[in-house]
Amino acid sequence: MPEAQQAPRRILIVGPSWVGDMVMAQSLFKVLKAAGPCEIDVLAPEWSLPILARMPEVSRGVVMPVGHGKLELGVRWKLGQSLGTVGYDQAIVLPNSLKSAMIPAFAGIPQRTGFRGEMRYFLINDMRMLSKRRLPMTVQRFVALGKGINQPLPDPLPWPRLVADAANQRTLPDKLGLSMERPAIAFMPGAEYGPAKQWPLPHFASLAAELVERGFQVWILGSGKDQEAADIIASDQEAHVINLCGRTELGDAVDLLALSRAAVTNDSGLMHVAAALDLPQIAIFGSSTPQHTPPLSDRAHVIYLGIECSPCFKRTCPLGHTRCLTEIAPQRVLAALDQLGVTT
Incomplete structure (x- = not known):
């Protein structure tokens, strides 16, 4: 044939x-x-x-x-x-x-x-x-695994590129009670692996306040396990910082990210989703390293301090200080968003 x-x-x-x-x-x-x-x-x-x-x-x-x-x-x-x-x-x-x-x-x-x-x-x-x-x-x-044994990999590698569901995007704002008057920045504060990969919640809250002051709204995405953390971030700012954790299916989160102006995220599964949507994002690494699982997008800005005890790959900080994350100030993340042209 x-x-x-x-x-x-x-x-x-x-x-x-x-x-x-x-x-x-x-x-x-x-x-x-x-x-x-x-x-x-x-x-x-x-x-x-x-x-x-x-x-x-x-x-x-x-x-x-x-x-x-x-x-x-x-x-x-x-x-x-x-x-x-x-x-x-x-x-x-x-x-x-x-x-x-x-x-x-x-x-x-x-x-x-x-x-x-x-x-x-x-x-x-x-x-x-x-x-x-x-x-x-x-x-x-x-x-x-898709190539023959010892065959070279494509250079460059083809990066993941998800296609959002346009029909779902049209109905989600009404379904979730979201206003589209302000551009949205998505926050993904969860990390299924453990707290050693989570940027401090007060840092997220401080960044959210600054973004609201600049005319943005913040959508906090994650599973039901992240609801409490999202409540802390949204505290006193509920009008423009919206806790969507546990209120969306995974497909909804994909489509909401595609509607967002940018994302701020820990090293998590949703970080890779944002990258695959080619969404501008700030990806914050702590106990893990971007050398192994970086966001695959030219529009991703990785912040990783690489201090002397990093990466430890532990679920919780073995030294009890989590300096690899606490020392990343909200103003540094805001400046990175400015560099990406998101907030300027």
């Missing part, structure tokens, strides 16, 4: 379990699409489906019915048998766990690609060795 008439390859991606990693996986999808006609399905947690729906490269999101960290071997076997009828040519397993490699093997997918990870030699038959020195960034590791 001539190449032009060949059916597209069917590829199943076993996706990651974190918002930021799922966003960065879009770079892999772009590389696969650039290599030739293919249909990409992504096996992923249900929460990630709104993210996948905003990736043009993804044909279908397949819900992973097993919770993170759970084995449930029978459920995995049943899903593998079901997926085996699709006729996938290749599976690419992004997580490094043993469990994540089971379903593609149960499905009988002929080529199953992944890094060595846990003891999964019989499950992954296209095994790759991970060099953290050669591939220091998470996005590089994902893209490398």
Whole structure:
């Protein structure tokens, strides 16, 4: 059959379990699409489906019915048998766990690609060795699995680019009671990993007050776990600092970010969402480092002090001072927004 008439390859991606990693996986999808006609399905947690729906490269999101960290071997076997009828040519397993490699093997997918990870030699038959020195960034590791062994990565890498849902954007302001008279700056004060990645709430509140004084409104985005923190930031400024934490689905947060003028965020999943929308943002790093998971956008300004104890990668500061974050003053973040042309 001539190449032009060949059916597209069917590829199943076993996706990651974190918002930021799922966003960065879009770079892999772009590389696969650039290599030739293919249909990409992504096996992923249900929460990630709104993210996948905003990736043009993804044909279908397949819900992973097993919770993170759970084995449930029978459920995995049943899903593998079901997926085996699709006729996938290749599976690419992004997580490094043993469990994540089971379903593609149960499905009988002929080529199953992944890094060595846990003891999964019989499950992954296209095994790759991970060099953290050669591939220091998470996005590089994902893209490398879409290339042949030892093949060079594209230079530059294609960055994630989400497409907002325009229909949802038209209804969200009324649904949430938002005024569009003032331009909005989005704050993302949460960090699922732990407080050692969270810029101090009084700093967020001080910055919010200054932005309101300059004629902006602030939308605070996050999960229900971030509601209390957002209340502290919005205290005494509720007219123009709006706590949306827990009031939106993930897809809504994506579409609200796309309506915003800019974002101020910790190193979090929503930081990567903002980058993938090419939104001007200030990304604040503390216990982690931008060398590993930076926001993939030319419009992102990273603030990272790199003090003597950073990065520690701890959930809470082992020294008890969190200087890597407390010493980033609100005025420095405001100046960075000025440099991006957001507030001037």
